[in-house]
Amino acid sequence: MTSTAATGAGLADADFERFTEYFYKRTGIHFAPSKRYFVDKRIEACIRESRYGTFTSWFAALRMNEKPEMLQQVINELTVNETYFLREDYQFDAMLSTVLPAVLAARGGVHRMAGPVKILSLPCSTGEEPYSIALRLLEEWDQIDHVDVEIHGADIDSEVLAKAAHASYGERSLQRVPKPWLAKYFVPVGAGRYQVDEGIRGAVTLHRVNVCDTAAMRSYRDYDVIFCRNVLIYFDELSSRRAAENLFGALRPGGYLFLGHSESMSRISPIFTPTRLPEGIVYQRPTGAT
Incomplete structure (x- = not known):
């Protein structure tokens, strides 16, 4: 069968299989046949924007790393970034x-602990989650004036990280933000959009990383709290286990991991200790773990 040109006809079956296998090896993200239409449309868009007329020539350049930015473009096209401020906020309550x-x-109490409390949001998408964490801490944590806190956001998608850095949001993202918080921490920028103020933007450090990339994740260490919500559902068993091990390594012994409401670590790996809180389940790295 002739390889598909970017004509809207969809990828050939063999091309779809070749691409999804390659993408899985590079990212850990698995696309089932039920996602065929979504993948077809995104790949056809990438081919149209390139100088390659067919899937075969485009895919060959992608695999040969002819243009390193090609893979990042594909990742940006195929990752889903659905989020808004204060999403699943019962977990922020638990935090x-x-x-x-x-x-x-x-860690010895406020006056004896060494180093800051470190919190990681991964994937952070366009920034609503890490900025939500900052808002909740500033408005509702009685120790915020006595404890240094580092908030980090990380994502595999370079485009959403750029949006997170700019931190300009519309009505849908802001629908749950209390009006007093909106007036206090956001600046109107026109067309119904608001930008997070400079102080909060400066309090969140952004990184690009793939949670399944064990080598890259080794630089993420000693986090007290990690939010990794609604991403493991996109991985198969092997990738989920690898991601769990990388998250485990990123936590300080005794640190806490929050997953999405539909995710369960007990189905993935036994290395975490599930802890039931009034607000729900959180997963803890055992204190004796090395």
């Missing part, structure tokens, strides 16, 4: 009421 007090106690 404030139970997790952070436990972190402070385990």
Whole structure:
């Protein structure tokens, strides 16, 4: 069968299989046949924007790393970035009421702990989650004036990270932000959009990383709290286990991992200890783990 040109006809079956196998090896993300239409449309868009007329020539250049930015473009096209401020905020409640007090106690208390409390949002998408964490801490954590906190956001998609850095949001993203917070921490920029103020933007450090990339994840260490919500559902068993091990390595012993409401670490790996809080389940790296 002739390889598909970017005509809207969709990829040939063999091309779809070749691409999804390659993408899985590079990212850990698996696309089932049920996602065929979504993948076809995104790949055809990439081919149209390139100088290659067919899937075969485009895919050959991609695999040969002829243009390194090609893979990043594909990743940006195929990753889903659905988010808004204060999403699944019951987990932020748990962080404030139970997790952070436990972190402070385990590290010797406010006046004896060495180094900052470190929080990671991965994937952070366009920034709503890490900025939500900052807002909740500033407005509702009684220790915020006494404890240094580092907030980090990370994602595989370079385009959403650029949007997170700019931090300009519309009505849909901001629908759950209380009006007093909007007036206090956001600046109107026109067309119904608001930008997070410079102080909060400066408090969040952004990184590009693939949670399945073990070598890259080795530089992420000693986090007290990690939010990794609604991403493991896109991985198969092998990739999920690799991601779990990388998250485990990124946590400080005794640190806490929040997953999405439909995700369960018990189905992936036994290395975390599930802890039931009033707000739900959180997963903890055992204190004796090395």
